[in-house]
Amino acid sequence: MINGYAGTILRVDLSNGVVTKQALPEDLVNDYVGGRGFIAKMLYEELPPDTDPLGEENMVIIATGPMSAHFLPASGKTHFGSKSPATGGYGDSNVGGHFGPALKYAGYDVLILTGKAQQPSYLFIEDETVEIRPADQFWGQGTNTVEKMFKEELGEDFQIITIGPAGEKLVKFACIGHDFGRQAGRTGIAAVFGSKNLKAVAVKGTGSIPVFDIEALYKKGKQAFEHVFNKPGFKGWVPEGTAGITNWVNMVGAFPTRNFQTSYADFHEQINGKAIVEKIKITDKGCFFCPTPCGKYGKAKTTSGSAFVEGPEFESIALLGGNLMLTSIEEVAYANYVCDELGLDSISAGVVVSWVLECYEKGIINATNIGREVKFGDLDSIVYLLNIIAKREGMGDLLAEGVKISSEKLGHDTERFAIQVKGLEWTGYECRNAPGMMLSYMTSDIGAHHARSWVLGHDIAGAGKSVHDLIAGGGETKKLSKAEVRGKSKVVMDSQHLRPLFDVLGICRLQFMEIGFEVEHYEELFYLITGKQRSWQELLQVSEKIWHLTRCINVREVKGYGRNYDYPPRRFYEEPIPDGPNEGNYITKEEIDLMLDEYYEARGWDKNGIPKQETIDRFGLSSLVQSRES
Amino acid sequence: MQVTIKLSGNLACIHTSLPMEMVMEFTVPVTIGQLLIELAISPLIITTVVVNNQLKDQDFLLTEDSEVLLIGPMAGG
Amino acid sequence: MKLIAKDEYCSGCRVCQGVCALENFREMNPSKAALSIEGLFPSPGKYRINVCNQCGQCAESCPVGAIHLVNGVYLISKEECTGCMLCVDVCPLQVMISHNSMVTPIKCTLCGECAKLCPREALVLEN
Numbered sequence: 001m002i003n004g005y006a007g008t009i010l011r012v013d014l015s016n017g018v019v020t021k022q023a024l025p026e027d028l029v030n031d032y033v034g035g036r037g038f039i040a041k042m043l044y045e046e047l048p049p050d051t052d053p054l055g056e057e058n059m060v061i062i063a064t065g066p067m068s069a070h071f072l073p074a075s076g077k078t079h080f081g082s083k084s085p086a087t088g089g090y091g092d093s094n095v096g097g098h099f100g101p102a103l104k105y106a107g108y109d110v111l112i113l114t115g116k117a118q119q120p121s122y123l124f125i126e127d128e129t130v131e132i133r134p135a136d137q138f139w140g141q142g143t144n145t146v147e148k149m150f151k152e153e154l155g156e157d158f159q160i161i162t163i164g165p166a167g168e169k170l171v172k173f174a175c176i177g178h179d180f181g182r183q184a185g186r187t188g189i190a191a192v193f194g195s196k197n198l199k200a201v202a203v204k205g206t207g208s209i210p211v212f213d214i215e216a217l218y219k220k221g222k223q224a225f226e227h228v229f230n231k232p233g234f235k236g237w238v239p240e241g242t243a244g245i246t247n248w249v250n251m252v253g254a255f256p257t258r259n260f261q262t263s264y265a266d267f268h269e270q271i272n273g274k275a276i277v278e279k280i281k282i283t284d285k286g287c288f289f290c291p292t293p294c295g296k297y298g299k300a301k302t303t304s305g306s307a308f309v310e311g312p313e314f315e316s317i318a319l320l321g322g323n324l325m326l327t328s329i330e331e332v333a334y335a336n337y338v339c340d341e342l343g344l345d346s347i348s349a350g351v352v353v354s355w356v357l358e359c360y361e362k363g364i365i366n367a368t369n370i371g372r373e374v375k376f377g378d379l380d381s382i383v384y385l386l387n388i389i390a391k392r393e394g395m396g397d398l399l400a401e402g403v404k405i406s407s408e409k410l411g412h413d414t415e416r417f418a419i420q421v422k423g424l425e426w427t428g429y430e431c432r433n434a435p436g437m438m439l440s441y442m443t444s445d446i447g448a449h450h451a452r453s454w455v456l457g458h459d460i461a462g463a464g465k466s467v468h469d470l471i472a473g474g475g476e477t478k479k480l481s482k483a484e485v486r487g488k489s490k491v492v493m494d495s496q497h498l499r500p501l502f503d504v505l506g507i508c509r510l511q512f513m514e515i516g517f518e519v520e521h522y523e524e525l526f527y528l529i530t531g532k533q534r535s536w537q538e539l540l541q542v543s544e545k546i547w548h549l550t551r552c553i554n555v556r557e558v559k560g561y562g563r564n565y566d567y568p569p570r571r572f573y574e575e576p577i578p579d580g581p582n583e584g585n586y587i588t589k590e591e592i593d594l595m596l597d598e599y600y601e602a603r604g605w606d607k608n609g610i611p612k613q614e615t616i617d618r619f620g621l622s623s624l625v626q627s628r629e630s
Numbered sequence: 631m632q633v634t635i636k637l638s639g640n641l642a643c644i645h646t647s648l649p650m651e652m653v654m655e656f657t658v659p660v661t662i663g664q665l666l667i668e669l670a671i672s673p674l675i676i677t678t679v680v681v682n683n684q685l686k687d688q689d690f691l692l693t694e695d696s697e698v699l700l701i702g703p704m705a706g707g
Numbered sequence: 708m709k710l711i712a713k714d715e716y717c718s719g720c721r722v723c724q725g726v727c728a729l730e731n732f733r734e735m736n737p738s739k740a741a742l743s744i745e746g747l748f749p750s751p752g753k754y755r756i757n758v759c760n761q762c763g764q765c766a767e768s769c770p771v772g773a774i775h776l777v778n779g780v781y782l783i784s785k786e787e788c789t790g791c792m793l794c795v796d797v798c799p800l801q802v803m804i805s806h807n808s809m810v811t812p813i814k815c816t817l818c819g820e821c822a823k824l825c826p827r828e829a830l831v832l833e834n
Binding site: 226228291308 | 733751827
């Protein structure tokens with residue numbers, strides 16, 4: 001028994017139905033702590049060489065952390081990992097809701113899925129009972145539809161994760177749905193599920209989790225919740241949730257529009273958090289033990305259709321709203337619903353669709369290629385494209401491969417504006433004048449993603465100097481000066497250790513990052529739960545170690561991996577922003593190289609971005625990893 | 631006049647040289663905008679201002695004993 | 708004293724279930740809570756909170772009279788309970804909770820901890 005953990009790794013081989021329950025090893029717990037740590041370690045150790053991401057040998061690892069499901073704010077997060085079909089390298093994704101706690105209360109810290117089921121199946125887990133059951137009645141159906149069917153058949157107490165039709169069709173940016181509107185969205189792990197003939201996992205757990213000092217945890221947990229309630233940001237943040245940042249992102253010229261051609265949307269007030277509250281919201285919907293429910297569940301009515309939907313979050317507002325020029329919150333929410341129900345990552349789908357629309361505008365794709373006229377700002381076009389992608393119909397079959405492969409196949413210089421890194425599409429921040437954020441996207445381990453490192457505030461603090469002077473002098477212009485590109489490595493690296501640490505511990509980072517809940521609380525809670533004194537600094541070092549490990553996974557899995565996989569799309573270093581607060585600004589190729597050189601040096605990687613042996617040794621990885629430095 | 635200023639966690643991460651809580655003296659009432667200039671904080675990274683538990687914008691004129699909370703940008707999701 | 712549920716504020720977080728099990732059993736196990744949260748999704752897109760309203764039907768139905776009214780709260784006597792689970796079937800709100808690890812069902816004792824800690828003020832203890 002290990003305090004804080006359920007104590008068991010559940011392995012299910014879908015090919016032969018063999019279920020193995022393995023005691024959670026102490027050294028895994030000590031060295032890798034949980035969640036993303038377990039995933040990185042097990043993927044490195046257990047993935048067979050040259051595994052096809054959509055082949056039987058690929059693994060899906062689902063893991064919670066030591067703080068998951070315990071009595072503290074927002075302890076409901078679950079991490080997923082696999083060899084990504086989108087990038088061919090380390091892929092992971094995170095979801096809130098209630099699935100991870102259910103898995104832990106059922107008795108499992110980790111669920112590992114391998115092999116391939118003979119027929120469409122789902123995995124049924126109720127405490128000790130683990131069964132592979134037929135899923136014919138669910139196959140082909142949307143995520144919300146399927147979840148409702150499961151709840152009706154099995155009961156409200158079951159927590160469900162499910163893929164949609166897109167995952168079944170192996171779309172490389174298919175996502176896993178949970179709790180009627182949450183997703184493990186990125187890196188196409190749902191396609192791995194689909195390749196295994198696995199539609200869903202249904203879990204119910206009625207056990208307890210051992211705690212080192214339950215009396216003290218009970219007391220401290222209550223204090224922690226009350227502390228969050230008393231934070232000044234507490235009441236103000238919840239009504240709009242993550243959408244509350246929309247106005248600011250526009251004001252600082254970092255909001256993508258038209259496939260990242262421009263960085264300011266004059267219609268942003270029609271699609272911001274206030275619009276959600278005023279026009280569509282029904283319920284503030286939250287995750288397990290969360291005091292600050294970020295989910296905005298509502299009903300959207302449009303001429304293309306009506307739907308109940310959780311969202312849109314900021315990312316969907318950026319990639320489906322600004323990026324696709326949908327100018328009403330109802331339309332953005334409806335497009336979000338279509339992605340959710342089909343089981344498409346709304347971020348990647350938004351970027352693939354915006355690429356198609358730009359190609360169409362430029363005459364590189366025409367109505368015959370794509371099946372009909374399509375354009376920015378037209379919800380029907382967008383719904384049509386999402387559907388052909390999910391079904392792999394016509395040109396949708398190519399688009400389902402993601403924007404990197406689509407642009408390589410189509411040619412005509414369309415790679416220049418395929419907005420992706422390593423094969424993973426970019427998320428909701430335009431960075432041509434945000435060098436730290438640009439570097440964050442470039443060096444994020446799974447491909448272009450903001451969750452690993454978010455430093456836009458730092459970038460803007462530096463870019464505003466001339467505006468500051470203007471305001472002091474009474475000026476009206478709100479143009480940003482070019483931000484300094486040097487010296488960004490440290491702030492990016494710190495963020496790359498801090499943010500993913502929450503994915504290791506199995507809790508949500510929002511209370512800390514957005515509401516100001518202090519890290520000292522987490523240290524004490526960690527001790528009361530596990531009985532282990534581990535300082536926040538020590539835990540950050542584990543996170544830093546994992547950073548090098550995921551880099552090593554990519555180096556091993558992706559042929560020719562190195563510096564050339566860390567570049568942003570050419571649009572970002574060839575095209576100045578044409579208008580808005582950042583008019584004229586961009587980051588040059590020389591500056592991109594400068595940032596990479598600085599970053600690799602700080603990381604202890606060689607000039608090609610490969611971890612050096614001395615770095616691997618320094619982080620205690622040498623027993624696991626052999627350096628492949630050039 | 632005396633004003634107490636608090637910085638949110640994410641703002642303190644950006645302006646590491648400033649204390650999270652400070653008291654400042656002014657000879658005349660100042661606006662939030664003027665306060666930011668004094669602190670050398672770019673108005674661009676202040677997303678929310680709370681004065682005596684109420685939301686205010688950067689034009690707001692501060693009075694004696696105001697308690698000001700400056701909140702920086704938060705990551706979206 | 709009554710525990711009032713205000714469904715429209717509920718976010719589905721289940722802190723109430725967490726604190727209930729901790730208060731009554733000192734266990735990290737929300738399935739041992741005496742109240743339940745039901746999601747009504749996709750439509751109408753809300754939560755329903757099911758809490759005991761001390762109607763007393765459980766006490767009426769108990770064949771051995773093991774449920775007693777004590778200061779306005781119906782409480783199960785563990786010593787007298789035979790584990791027949793008739794009260795679980797009879798409870799009109801389905802808040803008499805049977806748990807596989809226990810003979811006696813779990814019932815709200817009106818301790819009020821859920822109301823104290825609900826982040827949404829969706830549970831209120833009223834006189």
